[in-house]
Amino acid sequence: MIIVGLTGGIGSGKTTVAKMFSELGIAIYIADTEAKRLMDTSKVIKRKLIALFGSDAYNANGLNKTFIASKIFHDKAYLEQMNAIVHPKVAMHFKRWLKKQTSPYVIKEAAIIFEHNMQSQYDSIITVTAKKQDKISRVINRDDTSRDKIEAIMNNQMSDEEKISKSDFVIVNDTLEHTKAQVLEIHRRILKTIEKRKF
């Protein structure tokens, strides 16, 4: 199965783009959603996260997102330790999910691909970018958050330039119409490559 990675910084539009591929009949896997689900449901992960962050890691509603975000997005050591607890489980879940897919290729959306040197696990990688100001205003519209918090996360993420230099495709997410046209073009090119490989 051909695995296409979809990545980008905070608010770049990864999930929006993933949905556009889904409308073209492509199976999509959102690593972040699965990671969050596992963090809420897996007893092993919960135990390890409490050992790492203390009992504030969870509250009555489940994962204490505000508390965890305040830790990991300001301290790379915490981020890496949390990722080491959660991501192997997500990788196992993805493997099982992949076996069940029948679309010509699959899209795996993941915030971190290059950061962990995982590019070899993908046949092709798409980076989504947008103007910094667009990313910030879109996230503020979507979430109950502040410009300062978003900028703190941005400053902790790999730059768009570096991601782009390592990618096979780039999507500039300005207007939704333009983004859709770029998705369609990339979809066609991937299908063409798959067809060529068959002969």
Ligand SMILES: CC(C)(COP(=O)(O)OP(=O)(O)OC[C@H]1O[C@@H](n2cnc3c(N)ncnc32)[C@H](O)[C@@H]1O)[C@@H](O)C(=O)NCCC(=O)NCCS
């Ligand atoms: C830390 C949490 C609680 C913060 O939640 P919050 O709603 O405040 O932020 P949100 O999820 O929107 O993430 C903000 C930005 O950080 C990125 N991000 C999220 N988790 C991670 C991570 N583990 N490593 C690097 N970047 C991450 C997101 O893609 C996004 O660009 C939440 O992001 C989380 O549970 N993360 C762990 C899940 C995970 O590892 N996701 C990434 C899988 S690739």
Ligand SMILES: Nc1ncnc2c1ncn2[C@@H]1O[C@H](COP(=O)(O)OP(=O)(O)OP(=O)(O)O)[C@@H](O)[C@H]1O
């Ligand atoms: N081209 C666009 N025009 C207007 N709004 C957009 C556009 N692209 C995305 N959005 C909106 O911006 C917000 C961020 O987009 P999205 O959630 O797809 O980004 P993301 O990269 O997955 O975010 P995160 O990194 O936080 O997980 C969403 O509310 C989405 O509906």
